[in-house]
Amino acid sequence: MKIKVQLSMVLNLDKCIGCHTCSIPCKNVWTNRKGAEYMWFNNVETKPGIGYPREWENQSQHKGGWILGKGGLRLKAGGRIHKASRIFHNPNLPVIDEYYEPWTYDYENLITAPRKRHQPSIHPRSQITGESMDIKWGPNWEDDLAGVCETGGRDVNFNGIDHAVYLSFKRVFMFYLPRMCEHCMNPACVASCPSGAMYKRDEDGIVLVDQERCRGWRHCVSGCPYKKVYFNWKTGRSEKCIFCYPRLEAGLTTLCAHSCVGRIRYVGVVLYDADRIHEAASAEADREVYPAHLDLFLDPSAPETIAAAKSQGIPDHVMAAARRSPVYLLAKTWKLALPLHPEFRTLPMVWYIPPLSPVESLAASEDIRTAVDNLRIPVKYLANLLTAGDEKPVRTALRRLAAIRAFMRSLRVEGRSDATIAASVGLDPDSILKMYDLLAIARLEDRFVIPTASHPDRSPLHTMQGCSGFPECR
Numbered sequence: 271m272k273i274k275v276q277l278s279m280v281l282n283l284d285k286c287i288g289c290h291t292c293s294i295p296c297k298n299v300w301t302n303r304k305g306a307e308y309m310w311f312n313n314v315e316t317k318p319g320i321g322y323p324r325e326w327e328n329q330s331q332h333k334g335g336w337i338l339g340k341g342g343l344r345l346k347a348g349g350r351i352h353k354a355s356r357i358f359h360n361p362n363l364p365v366i367d368e369y370y371e372p373w374t375y376d377y378e379n380l381i382t383a384p385r386k387r388h389q390p391s392i393h394p395r396s397q398i399t400g401e402s403m404d405i406k407w408g409p410n411w412e413d414d415l416a417g418v419c420e421t422g423g424r425d426v427n428f429n430g431i432d433h434a435v436y437l438s439f440k441r442v443f444m445f446y447l448p449r450m451c452e453h454c455m456n457p458a459c460v461a462s463c464p465s466g467a468m469y470k471r472d473e474d475g476i477v478l479v480d481q482e483r484c485r486g487w488r489h490c491v492s493g494c495p496y497k498k499v500y501f502n503w504k505t506g507r508s509e510k511c512i513f514c515y516p517r518l519e520a521g522l523t524t525l526c527a528h529s530c531v532g533r534i535r536y537v538g539v540v541l542y543d544a545d546r547i548h549e550a551a552s553a554e555a556d557r558e559v560y561p562a563h564l565d566l567f568l569d570p571s572a573p574e575t576i577a578a579a580k581s582q583g584i585p586d587h588v589m590a591a592a593r594r595s596p597v598y599l600l601a602k603t604w605k606l607a608l609p610l611h612p613e614f615r616t617l618p619m620v621w622y623i624p625p626l627s628p629v630e631s632l633a634a635s636e637d638i639r640t641a642v643d644n645l646r647i648p649v650k651y652l653a654n655l656l657t658a659g660d661e662k663p664v665r666t667a668l669r670r671l672a673a674i675r676a677f678m679r680s681l682r683v684e685g686r687s688d689a690t691i692a693a694s695v696g697l698d699p700d701s702i703l704k705m706y707d708l709l710a711i712a713r714l715e716d717r718f719v720i721p722t723a724s725h726p727d728r729s730p731l732h733t734m735q736g737c738s739g740f741p742e743c744r
């Protein structure tokens with residue numbers, strides 16, 4: 271057993287309000303540069319929709335990720351030798367229009383336009399060519415379902431669902447999907463890179479691009495099925511989310527997580543067995559990848575894990591953080607969080623709690639099992655997004671979320687702790703109260719449990735000053 275430490279994130283889609291606050295500090299700090307205008311390491315998409323870049327989930331078009339063929343696991347677009355033979359021609363690369371041509375506005379015109387009867391207006395100008403342009407796409411083009419009546423039919427998550435019904439006014443549904451690099455355990459971007467410039471950090475699993483070694487072949491861009499590596503046209507090198515590692519090393523959480531208005535993001539470490547990655551990524555059926563991936567997570571409180579970690583030199587403060595990890599609790603213990611498109615076989619490490627909606631029908635329902643089937647968002651759609659079409663884990667997560675609400679209602683309104691609600695979803699009242707605490711109260715110190723790399727004895731920021739310095743934010 272080879273124990274590795276992975277920094278990872280869980281996003282509670284039930285609480286995302288689509289405010290895009292997470293994207294802004296990330297943009298301001300990491301991609302506010304020439305050549306990076308079109309890059310959004312973090313962007314928030316509306317589902318249903320085809321996203322940014324357009325149809326990123328459709329791997330028959332983009333050929334990202336891994337597939338299980340006769341000879342075993344291989345990159346969908348071909349291995350390194352295949353890529354080296356076609357190094358000057360990459361037909362699977364998205365073009366700029368599939369992301370969007372970055373633009374600014376002709377602000378000067380507002381103050382320099384000659385006096386006329388009407389107020390002056392401003393026109394969009396390309397940040398690449400400087401020419402006047404028509405805006406045709408963007409990182410949140412389908413915000414709040416804008417234009418989805420036209421594009422929604424191309425959303426692959428409608429596979430097996432009559433999308434026309436759900437895109438009609440009466441049955442329409444929506445939720446937000448904030449997206450970033452998944453810092454995968456089996457990253458296709460790293461395996462695709464002919465120069466060896468992409469690597470996964472040994473100490474915490476963060477996937478990075480060595481800017482000195484990158485030669486700009488861009489096979490990482492096409493190889494990533496989540497399309498979260500970007501090519502900087504100014505520097506001629508690839509760039510991607512760095513999981514804010516300079517902040518993490520100081521015990522701070524990522525910018526997107528810290529700024530999240532809905533308190534939907536959880537950051538923590540997970541320990542896993544690196545010797546079994548290939549086995550998990552090679553699970554026979556697509557829907558077997560998620561359980562095999564989950565099986566790699568090691569219990570940080572188990573004596574055999576503690577002994578193995580000690581013998582392999584994993585520091586005590588990392589083990590302590592792993593035992594308090596909200597990610598482990600949400601993904602492994604309670605099975606509320608699920609991976610995004612496990613069928614891409616990269617073993618992604620940014621997981622999602624499925625959204626539960628609408629609340630009204632749930633409140634009216636006596637039976638949590640029926641309520642989940644009557645929710646507005648089809649379970650099948652969520653299963654196509656999160657579990658390769660397997661509805662069972664999605665139902666388990668949704669029922670548990672529904673049980674928290676029903677249990678807390680019985681506690682607060684009727685003044686009794688209804689153990690039958692907890693039992694109906696395989697839990698006890700104590701676990702439900704803990705879930706409520708982590709998901710609804712969501713204190714800063716519970717959401718972010720980060721072992722500091724450089725100062726193991728230093729306390730994380732929240733114990734020093736609280737969120738933004740305001741104690742009430744904690």
Ligand code: SF4
Pocket residue numbers: 450451452453454457458459460477493494495496497498499510616
């Ligand atoms: S999501 Fe991130 S780590 Fe995974 S393949 Fe894409 S760029 Fe690499």
Ligand code: SF4
Pocket residue numbers: 285286287288289290291292293314446448529530531532533534
């Ligand atoms: S800041 Fe939080 S709530 Fe707002 S869009 Fe981002 S993830 Fe969602």
